[in-house]
Amino acid sequence: MRVALAIAALLLMAGTAGAQRRAAVDNGPRNPFATNQAAIEEGRSLYNSTCTGCHGANGAAGEFGPGLAIPGRSYARTTDSQIFDAIQHGIPGTPMPAQQGKLTDDQIWKIAAYVKGLRGTAIDAPSPGNVANGEAIFWGKGQCGTCHMVGGRGSIIGPDLSQIASLRKTNSIIDALTKEQHRVYGPGGAQPHLLTPLPVWPVVRITTADGKVIRGLLRNEDSFSLQVMGLDQQLHLLDRSKLKSVVYEPKGLMPTDYDKRLSKTEFDDLLAYLTRLGTPPEPASPVVKMPGGPEKD
Amino acid sequence: MPVLVDGMWKGKPRKMVLQANRNGFYYILDRTNGEFLQATQFVKKVDWLKGWDDKGHPIPDPAHDPSVKGTTTCPSTAGATNWPSPTYDPQLKMFYFVAQEGCGINVRDTARNYAGTGYLESPEEGKSWQLFTRALDAFTGKKVWDYEQVTSHHYGPGLMSSAGGVLFSPEEFGQFTALDAKTGKVLWHFNTGDVITASPISYAVNGRQYVAVVSSSNVFSFGLPEGGAK
Numbered sequence: 001m002r003v004a005l006a007i008a009a010l011l012l013m014a015g016t017a018g019a020q021r022r023a024a025v026d027n028g029p030r031n032p033f034a035t036n037q038a039a040i041e042e043g044r045s046l047y048n049s050t051c052t053g054c055h056g057a058n059g060a061a062g063e064f065g066p067g068l069a070i071p072g073r074s075y076a077r078t079t080d081s082q083i084f085d086a087i088q089h090g091i092p093g094t095p096m097p098a099q100q101g102k103l104t105d106d107q108i109w110k111i112a113a114y115v116k117g118l119r120g121t122a123i124d125a126p127s128p129g130n131v132a133n134g135e136a137i138f139w140g141k142g143q144c145g146t147c148h149m150v151g152g153r154g155s156i157i158g159p160d161l162s163q164i165a166s167l168r169k170t171n172s173i174i175d176a177l178t179k180e181q182h183r184v185y186g187p188g189g190a191q192p193h194l195l196t197p198l199p200v201w202p203v204v205r206i207t208t209a210d211g212k213v214i215r216g217l218l219r220n221e222d223s224f225s226l227q228v229m230g231l232d233q234q235l236h237l238l239d240r241s242k243l244k245s246v247v248y249e250p251k252g253l254m255p256t257d258y259d260k261r262l263s264k265t266e267f268d269d270l271l272a273y274l275t276r277l278g279t280p281p282e283p284a285s286p287v288v289k290m291p292g293g294p295e296k297d
Numbered sequence: 298m299p300v301l302v303d304g305m306w307k308g309k310p311r312k313m314v315l316q317a318n319r320n321g322f323y324y325i326l327d328r329t330n331g332e333f334l335q336a337t338q339f340v341k342k343v344d345w346l347k348g349w350d351d352k353g354h355p356i357p358d359p360a361h362d363p364s365v366k367g368t369t370t371c372p373s374t375a376g377a378t379n380w381p382s383p384t385y386d387p388q389l390k391m392f393y394f395v396a397q398e399g400c401g402i403n404v405r406d407t408a409r410n411y412a413g414t415g416y417l418e419s420p421e422e423g424k425s426w427q428l429f430t431r432a433l434d435a436f437t438g439k440k441v442w443d444y445e446q447v448t449s450h451h452y453g454p455g456l457m458s459s460a461g462g463v464l465f466s467p468e469e470f471g472q473f474t475a476l477d478a479k480t481g482k483v484l485w486h487f488n489t490g491d492v493i494t495a496s497p498i499s500y501a502v503n504g505r506q507y508v509a510v511v512s513s514s515n516v517f518s519f520g521l522p523e524g525g526a527k
Contacts, residue, residue, distance in 0.1 A: 221447055221448055222447055222448050222468070222470060222471075222472055222488070223445070223446060223447040223448075223468060223472055223474065223483075223486070224472065224483075224486055224488075
């Protein structure tokens with residue numbers, strides 16, 4: 001998956017000139033604070049005191065500068081070192097000022113980690129907490145495994161969460177746990193168009209002609225048939241004309257009161273576990289100078 | 298989409314134009330002079346107008362102008378019907394069309410210099426928009442029957458009626474459905490496996506009749522068995 005994405009990113013960059021081409025040959029250092037939640041929090045407060053005036057809160061665009069994490073937008077600077085460089089040296093020919101001398105390198109890296117986290121998914125900035133305890137809550141008190149699967153364990157009724165942190169932002173995961181009508185946050189910057197909308201599967205209660213009741217998620221339907229993933233973990237392929245009744249329930253199956261059914265610590269631990277379900281960012285690759293290779297500008 | 302019909306109107310022969318308008322009203326006009334004969338509401342909710350003037354022009358309700366906050370208006374910007382072709386059966390004197398039930402939210406965008414730049418589906422009633430194949434008595438505008446196109450929510454394909462009393466009514470997500478033109482009862486259906494947005498057509502080759510529809514990039518053509526139906 002990651003490899004495919006990298007190729008897609010290269011193809012994307014190949015289509016544009018100048019600044020974007022830089023990204024393809026970037027072998028700069030990786031952010032020493034990447035995925036370090038405490039540092040990212042510090043980055044957030046530094047961003048808020050330094051960058052928000054132009055770039056807006058949460059990177060959502062401001063009066064003078066472009067948004068730094070806008071869904072669907074492509075960015076010229078996507079790697080750790082490119083973001084660091086833009087903050088440290090500014091961007092010549094634009095109002096973007098250099099922060100060198102005003103902020104320490106560590107502070108700049110922390111802002112860069114925060115910006116990267118805004119653009120990325122949960123795995124790029126996992127939540128702090130007791131991961132092992134969160135996993136225990138997932139399978140125990142939270143009853144998440146009654147519907148969801150992780151790494152081949154659990155149930156097939158709901159979506160498989162093995163890669164949830166690579167697919168969703170932390171905010172989106174929190175909202176899914178706490179809000180009935182939760183919105184899915186867009187991808188932002190480095191991963192344009194990657195996040196698909198959250199599938200919504202209505203709950204149906206079906207009574208067949210012989211009186212059998214099937215309750216489950218309506219995976220598909222048309223004027224003549226229904227395909228239902230039953231709570232019995234069986235896929236039911238049904239002919240509409242042979243059913244006594246089809247009742248569409250107003251509420252989904254996913255509980256959205258995890259902030260109430262769990263204590264604050266338990267919720268944080270569960271989030272720490274969920275925001276690590278996925279493929280972690282690749283470690284920094286060593287700088288390789290290739291004779292005759294593409295030149296860095 | 299206007300349908301031209303010559304027939305009797307209140308005992309007198311008239312050249313008429315019938316139209317299910319996206320504004321939610323089914324119009325009958327005299328096509329020789331534009332005279333307004335009748336307008337009947339054909340979707341459940343219409344709230345954009347206050348009434349009619351004596352020439353049959355609607356009087357819009359300013360309370361339903363787009364606003365910065367968003368104004369819910371019925372029908373939606375997509376219309377109570379849209380491009381899907383309607384059809385008329387001269388034997389049954391019935392008018393068929395694709396009705397789109399639902400409301401919309403119209404937003405005035407202050408960042409630009411023109412109004413009503415944004416529109417959304419209204420989330421009312423859970424199911425925001427729903428398509429129906431709808432049959433009206435062509436000259437009273439009264440609904441005769443309704444066929445709900447399950448999972449069809451936007452625009453959808455057009456209709457074709459036939460002299461044999463069969464109404465061909467494809468559905469947005471690939472069902473090519475034939476209905477009894479008189480009752481709306483399903484007679485036959487075929488799943489093409491891809492989206493249909495076109496209207497069906499009928500043609501004859503060497504005296505044999507076919508019905509065809511485009512689904513995605515494929516053309517499906519259907520005919521009765523050689524020697525007639527068994």
